[in-house]
Amino acid sequence: MEAVVQRGLYFEELQTETLYVHSPGRTVGEADNTLFTTLTMNPQSLHLDAAASASTEFGERLVNSMFTLSTLIGLSVAQLTQATTVGNLGFSEVSFPRPVLVGDTLYAETTIVEKRLSKSRPDNGIVVFEHRAYNQRRELVAIARRTALMQRLPKPAESSGEETP
Numbered sequence: 001m002e003a004v005v006q007r008g009l010y011f012e013e014l015q016t017e018t019l020y021v022h023s024p025g026r027t028v029g030e031a032d033n034t035l036f037t038t039l040t041m042n043p044q045s046l047h048l049d050a051a052a053s054a055s056t057e058f059g060e061r062l063v064n065s066m067f068t069l070s071t072l073i074g075l076s077v078a079q080l081t082q083a084t085t086v087g088n089l090g091f092s093e094v095s096f097p098r099p100v101l102v103g104d105t106l107y108a109e110t111t112i113v114e115k116r117l118s119k120s121r122p123d124n125g126i127v128v129f130e131h132r133a134y135n136q137r138r139e140l141v142a143i144a145r146r147t148a149l150m151q152r153l154p155k156p157a158e159s160s161g162e163e164t165p
Contacts, residue, residue, distance in 0.1 A: 008077065008084040011125030011150040016112045022075045025107040025136075028063050033102055036067040063100040068142050072133040075108035086124055086149040094144040098135070105136040113145065117152075125150050 037047040045052040046062050053061040100106065113128040127150050133142040 006078065006082060008079065008081040010084050010153045011115065011117075011127065012153050014080070014112050014115060014127055014150070016115065018112065020076070020079055020110045020112075022079050022108040022110065025105045026071055026075060027105040028067070028071070028100060028102060030102045033061065033063045033067060036070075037064045040064070040066060042066070058099060058101075060101060063102060063104070065096045065100075065142075068096065068100045068106070068133060069094060069144060071106055072108050072131050072142050072144060073146065075106065075133075076110050076129070076131055080110060080129070081148065081150070084151050086121075086151060089126065089147040089149055092145045092147070094142075096142050098139050098141045100135065100141050104141075106141070107134045107136075108132065109134075118149065121149070123152055125152055 033047060037044070042064060044064075046056065046058075047064045048061070050061055053059075108131060110129050110131050113130050115125055115127045118124040118126055127148050129146045129148065131142075131144050131146060132140060135141050
């Protein structure tokens with residue numbers, strides 16, 4: 001029986017001038033925000049203290065922006081980098097144009113800004129992703145450029161000269 005294994009795209013399969021729309025979205029719950037904020041040792045009252053946050057211009061707690069960034073990248077993994085990335089090389093131009101609130105649903109999309117073969121690692125390529133997150137009202141809530149080292153397509157196995165049944 002043939003097995004189909006879920007994976008992301010190899011370097012050669014990633015295309016510039018293509019919009020990758022990721023699915024499903026992710027609704028952010030109160031426990032997500034509280035757990036992420038406390039796990040990462042971020043005691044910011046804007047994320048944890050409902051009473052203090054009520055007096056801010058937002059009138060309520062905001063979802064930790066690092067949770068938003070992590071979720072944005074995570075939403076892209078299955079489609080783009082699952083089992084095909086070597087690792088992240090860096091993030092740049094990260095911004096959060098609107099706050100994310102508990103109950104918002106995040107949706108993500110990605111474009112490939114640039115790609116090139118690695119000079120020092122011939123089996124890899126370097127890709128610059130631009131990830132964008134939107135809420136359920138299609139308002140842009142996060143944008144990040146991520147540079148990653150990606151695997152190239154596997155080389156075909158050498159033929160042994162024998163036919164397989």
